[in-house]
Amino acid sequence: MRCEITLRPVWHADAVASMDVKYAFDALEIGAGEELCRFQLRTVSIPGCEPENLRAADAAGDVPLSAADSAPYPYELRHFTAQRAVSGAVKVEYTVRPRVLEPEAICGPYFDLRAEEGGANSAGISFLAAFEGCAGDISLRWDMSEMPEGSIGVCPFGEGDVSYTGALDTLRNSYFAFGRVKCLTEGEFGFYWLTEPYFDMPGIAAYTRSLFAVMQRFFSDTDPTYRIFVRKDPFLTSGGTALHRSYMFGWNDHQPVSVEAKQTLLAHEMVHNWPRLNDAPYGRTTWYAEGTAEFYSLMLPLRAGLMTPAAALRELQQRTDNYYTNPTRHMENEAAAKICWQDRRAQRIAYGRGFIFLGNVDVMMRRATGGRRSIDDVVLRVLEIDRAGGELGNELFLSLVKEYSGLDVTAEWEAMRTGEHIVPMEDSFDGLFTVREKTIPEADTGAMVTSYEWSLRNKGDA
Numbered sequence: 001m002r003c004e005i006t007l008r009p010v011w012h013a014d015a016v017a018s019m020d021v022k023y024a025f026d027a028l029e030i031g032a033g034e035e036l037c038r039f040q041l042r043t044v045s046i047p048g049c050e051p052e053n054l055r056a057a058d059a060a061g062d063v064p065l066s067a068a069d070s071a072p073y074p075y076e077l078r079h080f081t082a083q084r085a086v087s088g089a090v091k092v093e094y095t096v097r098p099r100v101l102e103p104e105a106i107c108g109p110y111f112d113l114r115a116e117e118g119g120a121n122s123a124g125i126s127f128l129a130a131f132e133g134c135a136g137d138i139s140l141r142w143d144m145s146e147m148p149e150g151s152i153g154v155c156p157f158g159e160g161d162v163s164y165t166g167a168l169d170t171l172r173n174s175y176f177a178f179g180r181v182k183c184l185t186e187g188e189f190g191f192y193w194l195t196e197p198y199f200d201m202p203g204i205a206a207y208t209r210s211l212f213a214v215m216q217r218f219f220s221d222t223d224p225t226y227r228i229f230v231r232k233d234p235f236l237t238s239g240g241t242a243l244h245r246s247y248m249f250g251w252n253d254h255q256p257v258s259v260e261a262k263q264t265l266l267a268h269e270m271v272h273n274w275p276r277l278n279d280a281p282y283g284r285t286t287w288y289a290e291g292t293a294e295f296y297s298l299m300l301p302l303r304a305g306l307m308t309p310a311a312a313l314r315e316l317q318q319r320t321d322n323y324y325t326n327p328t329r330h331m332e333n334e335a336a337a338k339i340c341w342q343d344r345r346a347q348r349i350a351y352g353r354g355f356i357f358l359g360n361v362d363v364m365m366r367r368a369t370g371g372r373r374s375i376d377d378v379v380l381r382v383l384e385i386d387r388a389g390g391e392l393g394n395e396l397f398l399s400l401v402k403e404y405s406g407l408d409v410t411a412e413w414e415a416m417r418t419g420e421h422i423v424p425m426e427d428s429f430d431g432l433f434t435v436r437e438k439t440i441p442e443a444d445t446g447a448m449v450t451s452y453e454w455s456l457r458n459k460g461d462a
């Protein structure tokens with residue numbers, strides 16, 4: 001199967017007003033009454049684009065379509081069904097518009113198509129239709145005829161027109177920026193932004209370049225492709241979100257931006273390029289993705305000398321206190337995932353418990369094997385199995401811990417999953433820190449609860 005996608009952004013009144021999207025398939029077979037494509041109108045708390053003027057045609061002419069919506073949590077979908085059989089060369093076209101931010105909008109995951117100074121940026125899922133199971137030779141073309149001079153389009157595959165062989169969905173799980181995009185690049189590593197910042201963007205770009213080299217080595221990754229997209233938020237807070245060989249991070253006029261302030265966020269989002277388990281149903285393995293991102297966003301920069309032990313200590317302390325003072329910390333993983341976009345406190349617990357649980361399993365493995373094996377062995381093996389297309393469940397994690405260390409950590413995993421109190425173990429985080437119990441006021445309630453105070457084992461490191 002070949003598919004060519006053309007993106008034609010349209011500039012009007014000094015901003016990106018809309019974008020025409022065209023798909024041209026060389027061969028597509030859809031039965032009468034079957035779904036042609038679908039749109040992700042909402043992803044967790046973030047609205048996607050409603051397609052306007054959607055039409056499809058094959059050699060026999062226009063294809064009559066019907067639309068219906070569904071809402072499998074945490075998505076809202078619009079399905080377009082072909083009213084007759086479709087075959088051969090098929091064209092699908094529609095128009096999307098950037099999100100209009102409601103005054104009450106707050107920072108959430110960066111999925112939306114948003115216009116900003118000089119252009120727009122988005123995750124693919126917000127404006128690209130999903131064609132189930134489509135894979136083959138995919139090419140992406142940018143038509144900049146309706147954009148200001150000097151406009152370019154970028155996605156993780158490169159700047160301008162690109163092509164690859166693989167799943168069409170990979171493009172939906174990628175970041176895009178277009179318009180007068182500014183960049184700092186080195187080979188296939190790129191850093192892209194639109195709004196001119198007041199802070200040291202080249203410094204941050206250089207830091208992420210060093211981080212990528214460190215992480216690429218650790219995760220045995222030979223693909224040099226990685227692209228980082230920057231967005232200016234109109235909010236009081238900003239964040240970051242990772243997709244296929246790319247992530248986006250935000251900044252605003254209210255929070256300081258520097259390598260120090262963004263150090264761990266930039267590392268956290270980058271780690272997401274590698275460790276994962278199958279997270280369906282949603283929430284089942286989020287502890288692993290977020291826990292490894294929290295764990296390695298500290299340990300890899302620290303081991304490489306890109307972060308000082310004192311900075312790592314501050315982060316470790318903040319993450320520990322954030323978890324133990326979170327009033328939702330006793331929720332079970334999937335129950336927390338079900339409410340986490342209504343109660344954002346519940347969205348954070350996978351990060352804290354995953355991080356502390358992985359730290360503990362690391363200590364247990366090191367102790368059981370005389371230091372020969374650690375959590376690194378398990379995480380790297382999961383990644384190998386992922387690359388080979390293997391099954392990626394919680395069971396895989398538990399069986400690999402056993403294989404490498406002889407330990408059955410099912411009970412500890414179960415305690416983590418169900419939100420029982422976890423006690424962080426001394427010697428975790430490469431043995432650099434000591435830990436003792438303390439009490440601290442719980443967030444929102446003020447009730448005194450147990451947390452843990454970390455200190456540097458070797459005070460000279462501070």
Ligand SMILES: [Zn+2]
Pocket residue numbers: 268269272289290293
């Ligand atoms: Zn994350």
